[in-house]
Amino acid sequence: MKKVCARWIPHLLTVDQKRERLRCATELLNMFEPQGPERLSDIITGDETWFPFFNIPPKRLNRMWVDEQGDRLVVLSPGFQSRKRMFSVFFNYSGSVVVDMLPRDTTMTAT
Numbered sequence: 001m002k003k004v005c006a007r008w009i010p011h012l013l014t015v016d017q018k019r020e021r022l023r024c025a026t027e028l029l030n031m032f033e034p035q036g037p038e039r040l041s042d043i044i045t046g047d048e049t050w051f052p053f054f055n056i057p058p059k060r061l062n063r064m065w066v067d068e069q070g071d072r073l074v075v076l077s078p079g080f081q082s083r084k085r086m087f088s089v090f091f092n093y094s095g096s097v098v099v100d101m102l103p104r105d106t107t108m109t110a111t
Helices: 015-035 037-042
Strands: 002-004 045-052 064-066 084-092 095-101
Touching (some): 015 037
Antiparallel strands (some): 084 095
């Protein structure tokens, strides 16, 4: 018998992605260096994410005991049809600047 968890796929950065992030951060620091560190407060950054209307149970709740030939627990992942809303958040050094929710039944495309 052994205890197994449902399989989750992690998101890991590649070496190239890490190098690119370091290059961008160094470029920003060099760009603002002549004006001093107080200029860094002018940077605004943001991101968007989907918020589902349901709670995804933690992985530890998916564990169960199985024998050596036993099948792993199958967990249905939330599908595209699940109810969710997209939020965009922009912030600077002092906190959030803009929090925006995508209206219901609308789509967003990157350009």
